[in-house]
Amino acid sequence: MPTTIPADLHERLRVARPFLLTALLALLLAGLVAAAVAHAPTRPLVWMVAYLVLVAGVAQGVLGLGQAWLPERLPAPRWRAGEWLLFNLGNLGVIAGTLRVSPALVAAGTALFVAALLAFLLGVRGAGRGGWLLHAFRAVLVVTCLGACVGLALSVSGVAV
Numbered sequence: 001m002p003t004t005i006p007a008d009l010h011e012r013l014r015v016a017r018p019f020l021l022t023a024l025l026a027l028l029l030a031g032l033v034a035a036a037v038a039h040a041p042t043r044p045l046v047w048m049v050a051y052l053v054l055v056a057g058v059a060q061g062v063l064g065l066g067q068a069w070l071p072e073r074l075p076a077p078r079w080r081a082g083e084w085l086l087f088n089l090g091n092l093g094v095i096a097g098t099l100r101v102s103p104a105l106v107a108a109g110t111a112l113f114v115a116a117l118l119a120f121l122l123g124v125r126g127a128g129r130g131g132w133l134l135h136a137f138r139a140v141l142v143v144t145c146l147g148a149c150v151g152l153a154l155s156v157s158g159v160a161v
């Protein structure tokens, strides 16, 4: 899409809204947790704050907005609802699995999360070739996918958090 303002801007903003609202909630939660644990931070809780900010917050907002902006034809409502569920259930699984030291739960969450990334990749089909915004969108997908794989490896090997 477009470097010009699309005629259906209102509809596109509505499509991005669930992702943006959830991202905002994640950022608020991250701030509250950071404030609450500031006097005695633990490594897992600091990791969770970073995860909430970077993945559940920033990445979700960027992917939700990107998908609402880039493709000529927006993905169907059921597709978008599925993406939202996969992404956020995946995040819940990864966070719960890390805090409870359950690599199996982290693996299940990561699988849902990666499925959501694939759905986002397919969701911008038809966005045409080129365009730095499309490249940036795909770069976010690649970086988060790599992060998910490294995180899963760390969780299974038990070396980090």
Ligand code: HEM
Binding pocket: 043, 047, 054, 055, 094, 098, 106, 109, 110, 113, 143, 144, 145, 146, 147, 148, 149, 150, 151, 152, 154, 155, 156, 158, 159, 160, 161
């Ligand atoms: C966006 C880029 C990302 C970067 C740069 C990144 C970086 C890191 C780093 C440095 C750690 C180690 C923390 C420590 O020393 O305690 C870590 C842990 C972890 N990350 Fe990520 N991460 C990213 C994205 C993700 C994503 C998308 C997921 C899952 C969907 C994920 C899942 C995890 C998990 C589960 C751990 C904890 C592993 C354990 O239990 O030991 N990360 N990450």
